[in-house]
Structure formats: C-alpha cells, structure tokens
Amino acid sequence: MSAAGISPPEPQGGRSAPSTAGAGLPGNLMMWVLIASELLAFGGFFIAFAVSYAGDPALFRAGQAQLDRRLGVINTLVLLTSGLFAALAVRTRHDGDVRATRGWLALAAALGLLFLGVKAAEYAKKIAHGLTITTDSFFELYYLLTGFHALHVVAGIVILALVAWRCSADNVETGVAFWHMVDLVWVLLFPIVYLLR
Amino acid sequence: MTSPDTFPSRRALLATWAALAALTLVTAAAGGTLLPTDPAAPLGLASAAALLLAAGLKARLVLMRYLNLRAAGEGWRVLFTVWVGLVLLIVLVIVYGPALADAINSFS
DSSP states (O other), rough: OOOSSOOOOOOOOOOOOOOOOGOOOOSSSHHHHHHHHHHHHHHHHHHHHHHHHHOHHHHHHHHHHSSOHHHHHHHHHHHHHHHHHHHHHHHHHHOOHHHHHHHHHHHHHHHHHHHHEEEEHHHHHHHHTTTOTOOOHHHHHHHHHHHHHHHHHHHHHHHHHHHHHSOOOOHHEEEEEEEEHHHHHHHHHHIIIIIII | OOOOSOOOOHHHHHHHHHHHHHHHHHHHHHHTTTTTOOOOOOOOOOHHHHHHHHHHHHHIIIIIIIIEEEEEEOHHHHHHHHHHHHHHHHHHHHHHHHHHHHHHHOOO
C-alpha cells in the first residue's frame, strides 16, 4: 500500500503475505515516523512539566493532591487492555480471520471510549470544584497534557473504526500502531503528571 | 507490513498484558496510590526512581511487543529505548535534583 494511505481490503479469510519492512522497522514506515515525532514532542512536554514542577514544587504537589490517582490507575489498565485487544486484532488478521479482527478492533475502540468517559468525569469533577485551566500553572499543564492526549485517543478511535471498515492486514497493523502510540504516551504521562512528587 | 511470522503469538500478547498490569500496580504502589497517605507528601527518591523505572519498563514492553519493535534492527530498538530512558532520567534529575545530589555525596 501507499506510505500512509488506506489500502483496499484483502479477500475475506485470506492470509497476508510477508513483505519487507521500511528501513528495518516492522509495519508502516510513515507510522513509525509519526510515532517517533509524537515521542519527541511528548518527551519535550514532560521535561517542560518537570522544569515547571521544580520552579514551584509546593504548588504542583498541592495540585496533584487534587487529582484522583485511583481513577488514573483504572484508566491505565483500561488503555493497556485496549492495547491487548488491538494487538490481538493484528494477530487475528495475520491469521486470516477478518470477522474476528473486526470484533477485536470494536472491543479496543469501546475501551477507548470508556477511557474518554472516565477522563470526562474527571474533568467534570475538577471543574465543579473550580479547578480549571486558568487556576494555576499546574492545572494549566494538567489540562493541556491530558487534553492533548485525549485528542489522540479520539483520533485513535476514528482510525480503529476506519481500519475495521477497510480491513486489510496492512491497514489493521498501521491503524493499531497509532493506537499503541497513544497507549505508550499515557504509560509515561500518568506517572509523571499524577504521581511523581 | 510485518511478516506474520514475526508478530507475537496470542500467548505472548497475553503474557505482555499481564506484565503491563503487574507493572501498573508497581507504579501505583510506588506512587502512594494503594495505601492511604498524605496525597501531597513527597515520594522520596527511591519511590520516585521505582515509579519511573516501572513506567520505562512498561513503555519498552509496549514498544517491543505491542508495536513489535523487537522485529526491527538493534539500532532502532536501542534508539527508542534510549529516548524513553533519557526523558525519564531527565525528569527525575530535574524534579529530584537536590535529593540526587545528596545521595551521590553520601556515596562519595
């Protein structure tokens, strides 16, 4: 298929043929370019967060104490389980079962929606307590970082739906790689923003 | 596209998920989430290091297994692992700079 495009579906039940990977990386090279650029960007954000923390540790600790860390742990498990379902979709598509692949993708997307629901409840609770993006520098960074990540979750759910529709092995692997990138960012974001103090 | 032969088996993916879930509990414990503690109290250097180490191991598992980076060349594996480790180390040094200096001085 083209570098980042959506290719037509393969015949139902057909096994995917092995192919060479771009630049020695598994899957779609352009998706790896995106993953690397996202890791660079979020890495910069995390370092900026740490610098702000070091500038006013008391304010950041007080802000972190207002967060629901247990909800964060639950959301981490939700996203990691969603990642498992997405990986099983890739495995299943390589084995040639399109129907089961779509099932795994639907489950992965459903858990993505659950993640967003928990995040929305978390935001609603904070805002009800008067903790908004203008409250202080901690909450400004909290909303920006978690909001930017949540937008990636929304994009990931749309991509999972797209590749479930155009369900070639190549498309599924590429779309799921984006989903794992979203997972990867959260695995780093949660401990840094919610727990490290 | 990845060769189907190099993509992890269902069993390997389930084992990866179990390891990620276990490391999430380690993260939660190191971050003082499991026990009732003062939510604003500092973690201490050892807990902070354990927290970020667990996060780094989780990130590596997602890269190597879910994203199947283990099928890539060694250079790519090292590059992604070093980047994640470097970011976490820089964060730890910035947040825990004075405590780290004290710990290093106590050993020297």
